[in-house]
Amino acid sequence: MTEAEREIKEKVRIYIMGREYKVPAGLTIMKAMEYAGYRFIRSSGCRGGFCGACATIYRVKGDYKLRMALACQETVEDGMYISQIPFTPAEKPIYNLEELSPSANVFLEYYPEIAKCVSCNTCTKACPQDLEVMDYVQAALRGDFQEVASLSFDCIACGLCATRCPAEIVPYNIALLARRLYGKYVMPKAKHVEERIKEIESGKFNEEIQKLMDTGLRDLKEIYEKREIEPE
Amino acid sequence: MVKIPYYPGCAVQTTARNYSISGIAVAKKLGIELVELPKWNCCGVFPSLATDDLMRHLAPIRNLIHVQEMNENGIVQNENRVITFCSMCYHTLKEANLFLKDAEKMEKINTFLEREKEFVGGVKEGYKGGVEALDFLEVLRDIVGYDRITKEVKKPLKGLKVAPYYGCLVLRPREIGIDDPENPTILEDILEALGAEVIDNPNRTQCCGSYHTVDRKDIVAKLTYDNLVYPIRNGAEVIVTCCPLCTFNLDHRQKEARKLRRDLQEIPVMYYTQLMAIAFGLDKQFWGVDLGLHYVDPKPLLKAKNLY
Amino acid sequence: MDLVEKVKSISGEDVLSCYQCGLCSGSCPVRFAMDLSPTQVIRLVQVGNIEKILESNTFWICSTCFACHARCPREINITRIMEALRQIRLRRDQDKISVNKIPKEELKILPPIALVSNFRKTTA
Ligand code: SF4
Ligand code: SF4
Ligand code: FES
Numbered sequence: 001m002t003e004a005e006r007e008i009k010e011k012v013r014i015y016i017m018g019r020e021y022k023v024p025a026g027l028t029i030m031k032a033m034e035y036a037g038y039r040f041i042r043s044s045g046c047r048g049g050f051c052g053a054c055a056t057i058y059r060v061k062g063d064y065k066l067r068m069a070l071a072c073q074e075t076v077e078d079g080m081y082i083s084q085i086p087f088t089p090a091e092k093p094i095y096n097l098e099e100l101s102p103s104a105n106v107f108l109e110y111y112p113e114i115a116k117c118v119s120c121n122t123c124t125k126a127c128p129q130d131l132e133v134m135d136y137v138q139a140a141l142r143g144d145f146q147e148v149a150s151l152s153f154d155c156i157a158c159g160l161c162a163t164r165c166p167a168e169i170v171p172y173n174i175a176l177l178a179r180r181l182y183g184k185y186v187m188p189k190a191k192h193v194e195e196r197i198k199e200i201e202s203g204k205f206n207e208e209i210q211k212l213m214d215t216g217l218r219d220l221k222e223i224y225e226k227r228e229i230e231p232e
Numbered sequence: 233m234v235k236i237p238y239y240p241g242c243a244v245q246t247t248a249r250n251y252s253i254s255g256i257a258v259a260k261k262l263g264i265e266l267v268e269l270p271k272w273n274c275c276g277v278f279p280s281l282a283t284d285d286l287m288r289h290l291a292p293i294r295n296l297i298h299v300q301e302m303n304e305n306g307i308v309q310n311e312n313r314v315i316t317f318c319s320m321c322y323h324t325l326k327e328a329n330l331f332l333k334d335a336e337k338m339e340k341i342n343t344f345l346e347r348e349k350e351f352v353g354g355v356k357e358g359y360k361g362g363v364e365a366l367d368f369l370e371v372l373r374d375i376v377g378y379d380r381i382t383k384e385v386k387k388p389l390k391g392l393k394v395a396p397y398y399g400c401l402v403l404r405p406r407e408i409g410i411d412d413p414e415n416p417t418i419l420e421d422i423l424e425a426l427g428a429e430v431i432d433n434p435n436r437t438q439c440c441g442s443y444h445t446v447d448r449k450d451i452v453a454k455l456t457y458d459n460l461v462y463p464i465r466n467g468a469e470v471i472v473t474c475c476p477l478c479t480f481n482l483d484h485r486q487k488e489a490r491k492l493r494r495d496l497q498e499i500p501v502m503y504y505t506q507l508m509a510i511a512f513g514l515d516k517q518f519w520g521v522d523l524g525l526h527y528v529d530p531k532p533l534l535k536a537k538n539l540y
Numbered sequence: 541m542d543l544v545e546k547v548k549s550i551s552g553e554d555v556l557s558c559y560q561c562g563l564c565s566g567s568c569p570v571r572f573a574m575d576l577s578p579t580q581v582i583r584l585v586q587v588g589n590i591e592k593i594l595e596s597n598t599f600w601i602c603s604t605c606f607a608c609h610a611r612c613p614r615e616i617n618i619t620r621i622m623e624a625l626r627q628i629r630l631r632r633d634q635d636k637i638s639v640n641k642i643p644k645e646e647l648k649i650l651p652p653i654a655l656v657s658n659f660r661k662t663t664a
Contacts, residue, residue, distance in 0.1 A: 451601070
């Protein structure tokens with residue numbers, strides 16, 4: 001028996017919202033829950049660790065530590081008590097990026113509560129993406145948007161940090177603003193995109209688009225399936 | 233050149249850039265290289281005054297640990313001092329050490345930090361104690377010395393009438409303060425070394441209204457009026473400060489103070505480091521007067537005194 | 541824990557040693573905006589009437605300047621007592637200010653340290 005086969009044969013005991021299930025070892029939390037009979041209507045999206053929909057909290061029997069994970073990425077462990085956090089309530093201030101500039105106080109203007117951060121680092125401990133969340137919140141406090149953008153680049157907005165912050169800060173929205181400012185003010189413009197937009201606007205593809213619009217659903221599906229995909 | 237760790241703090245990186253730009257240049261001229269902590273967070277600004285509020289002491293302690301790490305990583309050698317410009321940062325960092333004299337509290341904090349080892353960027357080792365926070369004013373008095381300052385003066389501030397203003401947090405409580413809480417002299421001594429005319433300011437140790445500037449501008453306006461009107465009556469042409477929050481209240485809140493009492497004249501407010509940069513004849517970029525950070529522009533006064 | 545004990549334990553100060561000389565109130569730069577003076581606050585802690593203090597604005601108006609503490613002949617840290625009183629309210633999640641209502645024009649110019657210190661003193 002290979003290692004992988006043994007893992008699947010062996011069962012572990014997990015508790016989904018308090019109820020006990022025996023599931024094959026080696027499954028992700030998400031698959032284990034499906035194995036146990038749950039059907040995901042929320043809390044699941046890409047299944048690849050990118051969309052941030054599957055935020056999960058758990059404890060393991062015999063350990064006081066509260067742990068955070070993405071259900072589609074974390075493998076089940078014996079004795080896990082699992083609960084999901086399908087949605088994080090969070091205020092999203094409205095701003096017009098065209099009117100914003102990366103001034104020293106731009107974060108305080110839209111998210112004054114970042115001044116409440118006590119540097120407890122709870123957010124960093126919560127982040128399943130291993131980001132230094134506290135450090136990017138702190139960089140925001142001093143207006144260093146480039147630092148915020150680079151530290152938060154891998155944020156998938158799962159919301160776990162925001163559920164744990166004792167200062168009730170929503171780090172990922174701040175990070176989003178920083179990356180938007182970064183994109184607008186620092187990143188070099190992609191020339192080929194601009195050129196392509198010009199081509200589209202000048203009507204170069206009108207004919208082809210019209211052809212697609214006139215195609216029936218079944219043919220369209222076939223074209224889609226046969227499309228060229230860049231090699232991975 | 234002696235290398236000493238430097239903790240900037242949020243204010244001198246944003247609204248008080250004129251303070252750090254001038255201060256760092258002045259320090260360099262005086263043979264001190266301020267080495268910025270490779271990683272730092274907001275100091276917390278005010279230490280918690282509650283005996284049981286450990287969480288709110290974490291912020292300054294993290295920064296002290298970063299100084300410890302600078303020694304371990306060889307960025308500085310055997311250098312347990314850390315210098316700040318901002319009075320509030322100084323106060324909070326200094327208080328953290330007093331707080332940790334209680335061994336039980338130190339242990340609790342270090343136990344809390346223990347788990348961070350598991351995480352990227354987490355603190356790798358607890359605080360061992362012994363990092364000493366220094367306000368840049370103390371550095372000038374105790375490490376540099378006033379004579380050395382006088383020696384660096386190229387353009388004495390002759391005829392410039394300056395009133396010092398200390399505020400609270402570099403002076404009180406006594407165990408944190410850098411000078412006599414009722415009768416401090418550091419700013420006066422520095423100004424004299426620069427050749428300025430020191431004007432008596434009876435309000436130099438009175439509060440500026442501090443954080444009430446966020447939600448009680450009325451209180452701050454009244455204090456700003458009081459804190460400016462007496463030195464002005466004594467002939468002051470510029471107020472010299474050492475704290476970014478005092479400076480904001482004394483400078484920007486003149487608008488509100490003048491609404492309250494029309495007889496208040498406008499007066500520029502500058503950091504002592506800016507005047508030092510001017511007197512040392514440093515390049516204009518280090519004076520910090522052209523960054524648009526002053527509410528009352530000090531340039532007309534400097535021009536009138538042939539200093540700009 | 542009753543409120544008097546709470547004030548004593550959070551502040552760590554011995555309020556009974558106050559002999560009501562009034563120096564703290566005389567030194568307080570923001571006394572003009574308070575409804576109870578610092579000296580009255582200490583007295584009310586001594587007699588155990590914390591509710592009356594909690595109805596006042598005094599401990600919110602205190603600006604943590606330590607002027608009272610610097611001059612108190614009994615070396616009481618009155619500033620810590622004010623902090624304890626704020627904490628009693630804040631620990632019940634009763635914020636003094638509402639962060640969302642600070643005008644944008646102010647947020648644009650305020651030093652970060654003004655906001656950090658204010659929120660530490662006025663929000664839970
Ligand atoms: S920073 Fe917050 S929202 Fe972003 S991935 Fe980490 S925990 Fe999730
Ligand atoms: S959890 Fe909140 S208070 Fe703690 S470090 Fe992160 S942002 Fe700051
Ligand atoms: S389902 Fe998208 S990250 Fe887990």
